[in-house]
């Protein structure tokens with residue numbers, strides 16, 4: 782399969798979720814059951830490298846992720862539009878974090894807290910793993926993670942969506958411009974866990 786431009790050679794690129802043997806029976810069953818809050822992604826969404834976004838190295842000293850990569854829009858994107866599915870290893874966390882390979886990942890998103898099920902794109906994923914947090918880059922995020930329903934696989938997942946109008950003080954938000962960086966809010970929990978505090 783072809784790889785997206787600027788994809789890091791040490792990371793495995795996938796075009797469909799990878800289901801880990803650590804998924805419990807309950808988690809596997811739950812994956813096949815659409816949740817009420819989910820948004821369905823278009824069945825025509827192409828598999829493989831995205832036409833909507835591209836990965837770009839960040840060479841900007843003022844950017845807090847300078848020297849890393851980020852995700853940028855290939856075209857203007859409307860408020861509420863689907864951008865890309867977040868692919869990675871679908872896994873369940875183990876009770877003991879010292880034996881959990883996903884416990885310290887910076888690319889692990891929670892899919893179901895009750896079932897301790899997450900999607901970790903640390904070593905295996907797609908372009909969505911390069912979405913940076915808005916803090917220190919812009920005044921507010923322009924995108925968000927939302928649960929998705931994939932009608933082709935009949936499976937739950939997480940997608941990156943353009944923020945809707947009027948969300949998070951984004952009144953008058955007109956969407957993401959071509960070339961603009963896709964930025965979400967990782968949440969206070971992400972940064973709190975990394976600073977040793979809770980903010």
Ligand SMILES: C[S@@+](CC[C@H](N)C(=O)[O-])C[C@H]1O[C@@H](n2cnc3c(N)ncnc32)[C@H](O)[C@@H]1O
Pocket residue numbers: 845846849850851887888910911912913914915916917918
């Ligand atoms: C999911 S990755 C995002 C992609 C990452 N920039 C890369 O090239 O692999 C999360 C990591 O990106 C960096 N990062 C993202 N947004 C940031 C921000 N606003 N300020 C500082 N670091 C950020 C942090 O190192 C964080 O642990």
